[in-house]
Amino acid sequence: MTTSFLRKMLLTGACVLGASVASGNIRHATAQEVARHGPTPEQKAEMERVVHEAVQHDMQSVAQYPLPKDFFARMLPMMQQITQAHISPPIATSNTTLAMTIRRMEAMQQLQPILQRNGMSARDFVMSITCFGMTTALLQNPEHKNSNLPHLNPANVRLIQSHEADAQALIQVMSADEDEESLEAGL
Template sequence: MNFRTYLLAAALSAALPVLPAMAQSAPAGQQPTSEQQAMMMHDITTAAQYRLPNNFFTVMIPTIREIKARNVTPPESGNLSLSQTIERTAQMERLMPILREHGLSASDFVMGITTFGMTTALMHQQAPKGAPALNPANIKLINAHPQETETMIQEMGGQLSQP
C-alpha cells in the first residue's frame, strides 16, 4: 500500500460516514494521474497543517448529531479535491442551514472533519514515510479531550484503533 492510499484510508475511515473529506483513491485497477497525486498531496498537507479551533468539540459534536438527526446525507465526492468538496458542501441546501446554526462555514466543517479524521488516525497508527507533520496544536487539543475525541469518533461512525 503506498503512502497516499494508506493516509487516505486512515483519514477516510473516520471522516466518510459524516461527509466526504478528502478525495477517494482511484477506482480499483486504475492508477491516479500525476495531477491527481499532486492534488492529493496538497490536500493531505493542507489538512495536516490546518489548525482546529479550541472549541472544535463543543461545536462539531452537536453539529454532527443534528446532521444525523435530520438525516442529511453527504454529496458524492468521487475524486474531488478539498476545495471542490468544500464547494459541493456549500451547495447543499439541507446541510448549510445546520452548519450556519452552529456557526460553521462549509470550509470550517470540511476542514475540521478532514483534519480531525487524519490527525486521530495518524496519532494511533505509525505514520507512513513521507507523511507531513501534523499540527502540534491539534495533537495537544485531541490529547486534552480524550472523552470528546472518542465521542466524536463514535458520532462519525468509527472507532479508535490503538497502536
C-alpha cells in the same frame, strides 16, 4: 477503531482522481479522442503527476489546518444535528478534491441552517472534520509517523489528546451516522 464515515472523510485529504482533476490538463487530444481510445501513455503520466500534486497539496492543507479551540464544543452538537436530520454530508471519493467536496457541501441547502447555527462554513466543516479524522487516524497508528505523510499541526495533536473523551464521542456520533446509512441501504 476508525469508522467508515471517518475513513471516507479522510479520503478528502488524500484522494484526487485524474478524470475529474486532470481533464483540463489533457494535452494534444480532443475529449472525443480520449473518450473513444482512452488517454495515451503520455496523457496518463500527466494525469498521474497532476493527481500526485493535488493529493500532496490537499494532505498538507488538512494536516496543517488549525482546529479551533472549541472544535469539540461545536462539532459534536453539529454532527448530532446532522445525524438527527438524516443528512449525509458529501464525502470525498476517489473522484473529488477538498475544493469539490466543499462546493458540494455548499450546494446542500438542508445543511446550511445547521452550519449557520453552529457558526461554521462548509469549508470550515470539511477542513475541520477531515483534519480531525487524519490527525486521529495517525495518532492511533503511530507506525505511519515515519512515512512520507505531512507533519501534523502540533496544536491539533494536543487538542485531541487533551479531549480524548470528546474525540471518542465524536467518533461514536460519526459511527452512528454510518450505521444508520448502512441500515437504510439494507446492509
